[in-house]
Amino acid sequence: MRFLHTADWHIGKKLHGFDLSEAQTHAYHQIRQLAIDEQVDAVVIAGDLYDRAIPNEKSVTQLDEMLIDLNLKQHFPILAISGNHDSATRLRTGSRWFKETKYYLNTKLSQALTPIEFADTQFFLLPYFEPFEARRYFEDDQIRTAEAGMIKIVAAMQAKFNPAKKHVLVAHFFAAGSEHVDSETQVTVGGLNAIPVGLLAPFDYVALGHLHGKDALHADRVRYSGSPVKFSVSEAQQQKGVWIVDTDPFKIEFKPLSPERDVRVLENDFATLTNPQYYQQQKQDDYLAIRLTDKRVIPNVMQALREIYPNIIELERADGPVLTDTATAQIDPTLDPMTLMTQFFEQMTNDEMTAQQQTWAAQALTAATKEDN
Amino acid sequence: MRFLHTADWHIGKKLHGFDLSEAQTHAYHQIRQLAIDEQVDAVVIAGDLYDRAIPNEKSVTQLDEMLIDLNLKQHFPILAISGNHDSATRLRTGSRWFKETKYYLNTKLSQALTPIEFADTQFFLLPYFEPFEARRYFEDDQIRTAEAGMIKIVAAMQAKFNPAKKHVLVAHFFAAGSEHVDSETQVTVGGLNAIPVGLLAPFDYVALGHLHGKDALHADRVRYSGSPVKFSVSEAQQQKGVWIVDTDPFKIEFKPLSPERDVRVLENDFATLTNPQYYQQQKQDDYLAIRLTDKRVIPNVMQALREIYPNIIELERADGPVLTDTATAQIDPTLDPMTLMTQFFEQMTNDEMTAQQQTWAAQALTAATKEDN
Numbered sequence: 043m044r045f046l047h048t049a050d051w052h053i054g055k056k057l058h059g060f061d062l063s064e065a066q067t068h069a070y071h072q073i074r075q076l077a078i079d080e081q082v083d084a085v086v087i088a089g090d091l092y093d094r095a096i097p098n099e100k101s102v103t104q105l106d107e108m109l110i111d112l113n114l115k116q117h118f119p120i121l122a123i124s125g126n127h128d129s130a131t132r133l134r135t136g137s138r139w140f141k142e143t144k145y146y147l148n149t150k151l152s153q154a155l156t157p158i159e160f161a162d163t164q165f166f167l168l169p170y171f172e173p174f175e176a177r178r179y180f181e182d183d184q185i186r187t188a189e190a191g192m193i194k195i196v197a198a199m200q201a202k203f204n205p206a207k208k209h210v211l212v213a214h215f216f217a218a219g220s221e222h223v224d225s226e227t228q229v230t231v232g233g234l235n236a237i238p239v240g241l242l243a244p245f246d247y248v249a250l251g252h253l254h255g256k257d258a259l260h261a262d263r264v265r266y267s268g269s270p271v272k273f274s275v276s277e278a279q280q281q282k283g284v285w286i287v288d289t290d291p292f293k294i295e296f297k298p299l300s301p302e303r304d305v306r307v308l309e310n311d312f313a314t315l316t317n318p319q320y321y322q323q324q325k326q327d328d329y330l331a332i333r334l335t336d337k338r339v340i341p342n343v344m345q346a347l348r349e350i351y352p353n354i355i356e357l358e359r360a361d362g363p364v365l366t367d368t369a370t371a372q373i374d375p376t377l378d379p380m381t382l383m384t385q386f387f388e389q390m391t392n393d394e395m396t397a398q399q400q401t402w403a404a405q406a407l408t409a410a411t412k413e414d415n
Numbered sequence: 416m417r418f419l420h421t422a423d424w425h426i427g428k429k430l431h432g433f434d435l436s437e438a439q440t441h442a443y444h445q446i447r448q449l450a451i452d453e454q455v456d457a458v459v460i461a462g463d464l465y466d467r468a469i470p471n472e473k474s475v476t477q478l479d480e481m482l483i484d485l486n487l488k489q490h491f492p493i494l495a496i497s498g499n500h501d502s503a504t505r506l507r508t509g510s511r512w513f514k515e516t517k518y519y520l521n522t523k524l525s526q527a528l529t530p531i532e533f534a535d536t537q538f539f540l541l542p543y544f545e546p547f548e549a550r551r552y553f554e555d556d557q558i559r560t561a562e563a564g565m566i567k568i569v570a571a572m573q574a575k576f577n578p579a580k581k582h583v584l585v586a587h588f589f590a591a592g593s594e595h596v597d598s599e600t601q602v603t604v605g606g607l608n609a610i611p612v613g614l615l616a617p618f619d620y621v622a623l624g625h626l627h628g629k630d631a632l633h634a635d636r637v638r639y640s641g642s643p644v645k646f647s648v649s650e651a652q653q654q655k656g657v658w659i660v661d662t663d664p665f666k667i668e669f670k671p672l673s674p675e676r677d678v679r680v681l682e683n684d685f686a687t688l689t690n691p692q693y694y695q696q697q698k699q700d701d702y703l704a705i706r707l708t709d710k711r712v713i714p715n716v717m718q719a720l721r722e723i724y725p726n727i728i729e730l731e732r733a734d735g736p737v738l739t740d741t742a743t744a745q746i747d748p749t750l751d752p753m754t755l756m757t758q759f760f761e762q763m764t765n766d767e768m769t770a771q772q773q774t775w776a777a778q779a780l781t782a783a784t785k786e787d788n
Contacts, residue, residue, distance in 0.1 A: 096469060099504040110511045131472040136509020138483045139516060 043160050045121075046077050047285040049088035049214070049251025050269035052127065053108075054101035057305070057329055058355035062271060063104055068302040069270035070108050073284060076297050077118055080286050083160060084144075085118050088251030088267065089125025089170055089214030091133065109145065119144035121158060123169040125214040125251055130169060151179050155198050163208040163289050166199045166245075170214040170252075173235075188215060188235045200244055208289040211242065214251040220258040220266070239264050247287055247294075255280045256296060265294070272305040275331040275356055303353065309333035309360055312340050312347075321350050331356035344393055379407050416533050418494075419450050420658040422461035422587070422624025423642035425500065426481075427474035430678070430702055431728035435644060436477055441675040442643035443481050446657060449670050450491055453659050456533060457517075458491050461624030461640065462498025462543055462587030464506065482518065492517035494531060496542040498587040498624055503542060524552050528571050536581040536662050539572050539618075543587040543625075546608075561588060561608045573617055581662040584615065587624040593631040593639070612637050620660055620667075628653045629669060638667070645678040648704040648729055676726065682706035682733055685713050694723050704729035717766055752780050 051070075055062055077085055091105055113120050122145070124130040130149035137147040146158050148167035157164035176191025177183065185191050192215075203209055218236040239261050242248045248264040254277055256268040267285050272278065283298040308330050314320050315332065330351050334343070336359070344357055377385075383403050387395050395403065424443075428435055450458055464478055486493050495518070497503040503522035510520040519531050521540035530537035549564025550556065558564050565588075576582055591609040612634050615621045621637040627650055629641040640658050645651065656671040681703050687693050688705065703724050707716070709732070717730055750758075756776050760768050768776065 099502060102504055102508055106508050106511075114511055129472065131475055135475055135479050136512060138479075138487055139509060139512040139518070142515040143512060145512070 043083040043163050043290075044080065044286065044288045045084045045086050045210075046073065046080065046082045047086045047088065047249040047265070047267045047287055048073055048270060049086075049249070049267045050090045050125070050254055051087065051105070051108075052090055052093040052269060052271075052273060053105045054097045055093035055273055057273060060329065060353060060355065062273075063100065065271050065302050067104065067108075069282070069299050072299045073270060074112060074116060076284060076286070077112070078116065080297070082286065083119065084165075085112060085120050086165075086210075086212050086249045087120065087122040088212050088249050089123045090127045090251055091122065091125070092128050094127060095129035095132065113140070113143055113145040117143075119160075120146065121165050121167055121212055122147045123167050123212055123214055123251075124149040126170045128170075151175050151195070154195065155202060157199075157202055157204075157209075159204075159207070163210055163246075164202070164204055166202075166209070166211045168195065168211060168213040189237055189241070192237050192241050196241055196244060203244075208246045209244065210287075210289065211245045211248045213248065216252055217242075217250060217259050217261075217264060217266075219260075220253055246289060246292060249285075249287070256283065256285075262294075263292070270299050272301065272329075275305060275307065278305045278307050278331065303328055305329045305331075305355070307331045307333060308351075309335060311335045312343065316346060316350060324351075326351050327353055329353045329355045331358070333358050333360040335360045337361065342393075380404060383407065416456040416536050416663075417453065417659065417661045418457045418459050418583075419446065419453065419455045420459045420461065420622040420638070420640045420660055421446055421643060422459075422622070422640045423463045423498070423627055424460065424478070424481075425463055425466040425642060425644075425646060426478045427470045428466035428646055430646060433702065433726060433728065435646075436473065438644050438675050440477070440481075442655070442672050445672045446643060447485060447489060449657060449659070450485070451489065453670070455659065456492065457538075458485060458493050459538075459583075459585050459622045460493065460495040461585050461622050462496045463500040463624055464495065464498070465501050467500060468502035468505065486513070486516055486518040490516075492533075493519065494538050494540055494585055495520045496540050496585055496587055496624075497522040499543045501543075524548050524568070527568065528575060530572075530575055530577075530582075532577075532580070536583055536619075537575070537577055539575075539582070539584050541568065541584060541586040562610055562614070565610050565614050569614055569617060576617075581619040582617065583660075583662065584618045584621045586621065589625055590615075590623060590632050590634075590637060590639075592633075593626055619662060619665060622658075622660070629656065629658075635667075636665075643672055645674065645702075648678060648680065651678045651680050651704065676701050678702045678704075678728070680704045680706060681724075682708060684708045685716065685719075689719060689723060697724075699724050700726055702726045702728050704731070706731050706733040708733045710734070715766075753777060756780065 051066065053066060092101060109120065112118050124133045134147065134149040137149065140147055146167060148154055149169050151169065151171045154166055154168040157166050171191065173185055173187055173191055176194060177185040180194045182194065185194065199211070215237050216235055218238045239259070242264050246263065250264065250266045253266045254269040254273060256266055258266045265285060268280060268282060270282055270284070272280065272282060281298055282301070283296050286295045286297055304325065306328050308315070312334055330353060332347060332351070332354055334357070344354070347357065348354055380403065384395060424439065426439060465474060482493065485491050497506045507520065507522040510522065513520055519540060521527055522542050524542065524544045527539055527541040530539050544561070544564065546558055546560055546564055549567060550558040553567045555567065558567065588610050589608055591611045612632070615637050619636065623637065623639045626639045627642040627646060629639055631639045638658060641653060641655060643655055643657070645653065645655060654671055655674070656669050659668045659670055677698065679701050681688070685707055703726060705720060705724070705727055707730070717727070720730065721727055753776065757768060
């Protein structure tokens with residue numbers, strides 16, 4: 043059979059305060075079109091459908107509409123699991139009904155041991171799990187790590203293997219040896235939750251979710267699809283997309299998704315960035331992390347840049363904070379802490395503190411003073 | 416056809432801090448048994464399935480299990496709507512799949528105008544709605560009240576009437592002229608949200624939710640089922656249950672539900688209440704609102720009563736607060752406000768303020784003083 047492998051939709055996620063819902067719908071439409079064009083037999087979604095345990099109502103509606111479209115309108119079987127960002131309990135509401143139309147959503151470890159069978163393939167849908175869940179399920183006090191749990195889980199799955207079929211695992215975890223970036227919160231590198239890739243050898247393919255880049259892991263048959271949308275500056279260089287997987291004979295192909303509005307790093311000096319001949323060549327409304335190469339203090343730099351680039355998500359100095367002679371000279375350690383902090387903020391950011399920021403600064407200073415006493 | 420009419424399950428509701436989930440499951444089991452024994456063709460749930468817009472995970476699991484049991488295991492068609500306590504958006508997740516097994520859940524006004532058809536009956540499932548939703552749906556700026564919206568809605572439903580069939584409306588609102596009690600929060604009496612019963616004349620039966628007593632309204636064919644469980648002391652005298660309704664020939668019968676633990680008012684003097692010969696005749700673990708007929712101050716009264724009656728939800732003096740000569744004499748208006756409040760509290764409740772209560776009292780006094788200035 044042929045299936046599409048995607049993961050980490052993170053519906054509801056924001057990018058430095060910017061709403062990504064349109065970007066996510068734009069990506070979804072491309073995924074749907076790929077499923078149609080490639081004539082896949084099913085769509086695999088390997089966890090983190092939502093960005094948070096209690097998504098807001100807009101996100102609930104958005105994901106519901108995507109899944110209704112994919113399963114009830116386009117009639118694709120769906121094979122999905124909950125990730126660490128989802129509330130398994132909330133996500134599973136209604137899932138007992140979904141099966142009627144071949145939308146399989148597993149949110150409990152126990153469900154993972156019953157394969158979903160297609161003509162030539164057994165799918166094992168393993169939701170994100172914590173070591174204690176495996177410990178409880180197998181009634182084995184020795185299970186203290188995800189790895190120890192996974193050894194038991196794989197053995198239990200192998201006991202269900204039909205040798206006449208191919209075996210695909212869908213899961214959501216950190217595979218040991220993967221490279222990760224900073225948007226993948228709650229990722230434990232090499233800690234209690236890492237799963238050695240060697241454990242996964244019994245499967246013909248492992249469709250993973252959790253890490254957001256398709257190249258996070260280098261293994262032919264164990265792959266992250268990555269997220270369909272860039273979720274942070276650290277993902278700026280990643281090519282987002284999905285895998286199209288054939289089980290027999292095994293074949294895998296990456297299909298890129300193109301963003302409506304890209305996440306990019308723009309490194310240049312202020313004069314160039316604000317020169318029409320330069321910026322008119324740019325997609326000005328991309329989400330931009332700007333690295334200024336200037337060394338000097340530039341008044342109102344953020345405001346000036348936002349007039350040209352409306353979706354700035356980061357503004358940094360390429361060579362670290364500006365500390366001109368004038369600036370360092372201005373910092374007088376005999377000043378009161380609030381004045382010092384205000385001056386430091388202005389020199390670092392080229393911006394004045396807002397009223398809210400002043401309140402926070404004052405609270406932080408009060409707290410710090412209390413701890414001193 | 417024959418159906419069972421229930422409403423206002425309020426899964427997740429607490430009674431003065433006591434968890435009602437077991438009581439609700441106990442009631443559900445009786446409802447299921449009645450549906451089986453009475454061989455109904457469908458179960459109607461007229462809104463407020465949950466007690467709140469964002470139910471906790473335990474409540475999500477509880478309601479999901481009840482509906483899985485009723486629809487997928489017992490194979491009863493379900494006809495349900497969202498009430499004012501439900502988040503229509505959250506409740507509707509997955510509802511597009513529910514239809515496959517005849518679980519019809521309407522959460523949008525627009526859905527109400529497409530009847531669900533059974534052999535001899537058209538059901539119109541109208542979720543709780545606010546006037547602005549009707550105004551927007553009908554694109555009619557004149558709609559400023561629920562009544563004005565309802566006039567339009569009923570007309571639109573009548574346009575869909577098949578004269579060969581019976582017509583049942585399932586709805587969740589305050590019917591003008593109903594009697595209400597204090598647990599039915601957000602009930603507007605005779606205000607913008609009241610619907611005159613006369614408007615409902617075109618229907619053979621109107622299955623209502625919103626008010627918690629079956630006798631809230633006196634109309635043969637427009638009825639509240641009431642909640643399956645008592646949710647406050649004001650409901651202590653109500654007989655909880657469900658209606659079994661036959662559409663042709665029309666017949667209606669009330670089937671009582673018996674509580675695991677009743678809500679009762681117990682009025683007596685302290686000596687009697689603490690006399691084994693009396694209390695051993697009582698169901699001591701009922702949820703009790705105790706009305707003490709004593710006039711005197713009784714030290715540690717709550718503690719003494721709780722040792723006998725573990726689930727006291729209210730403790731009051733039958734004849735109002737205790738103000739003995741001694742007590743009134745003790746109140747000296749020249750004392751500082753906090754001392755006055757503390758004394759008053761102790762005399763009213765026969766209890767000392769907890770540390771938390773003292774904090775609240777102090778905050779209230781500070782706020783009051785500020786307002787004075």
